[in-house]
Amino acid sequence: DAGITQSPRHKVTETGTPVTLRCHQTENHRYMYWYRQDPGHGLRLIHYSYGVKDTDKGEVSDGYSVSRSKTEDFLLTLESATSSQTSVYFCAISESVGQGFFGYGYTFGSGTRLTVV
């Protein structure tokens, strides 16, 4: 997807190990998000960021942490991976809400398929 890349695309890791997923954007958008997608649950928000060093929790944040030291990068860390964190992880970006009272659509990355064994 233009302007946003996720890495790695696939990863297999062992239970108890830390894992970091990376999201990189070239759009200079203020807002960045991490979602997980699971069968039967749709997409659920893990964490989001509204600026450098400004982050907040979503609905399924337990076991995850994030960091944003630069506008273009948003990192998601699984502190100690568990099998329940096996999922497809999507990063998304959107423009600043200040420019549009009614909000903007998201641009999604291609996803990271994470398997915890």
Next chain:
Amino acid sequence: SQQGEEDPQALSIQEGENATMNCSYKTSINNLQWYRQNSGRGLVHLILIRSNEREKHSGRLRVTLDTSKKSSSLLITASRAADTASYFCATGGEGSNYKLTFGKGTLLTVNP
């Protein structure tokens, strides 16, 4: 918890037919959006409708919004095999329109 719930969960139609998907939500919204996801890919934004709008068109897509019923519908006219995908509605809440809550999606299959 899910804000939007799509209906039906799965829909199978023939090429050329129209496809209608519905979305219901629970709390007041600022905007409602529809996304498409092809198998193994990320979601693609289709259309955004504001809470003060009732209908919006984009090419073969028509979206309606009824805030009194807390529901929306997505109509795809003259469907094509390439429209086969999952479709998700997402809502932006009042005061937090930058943060979307997604439904579980409708899987649309268009048979040639």
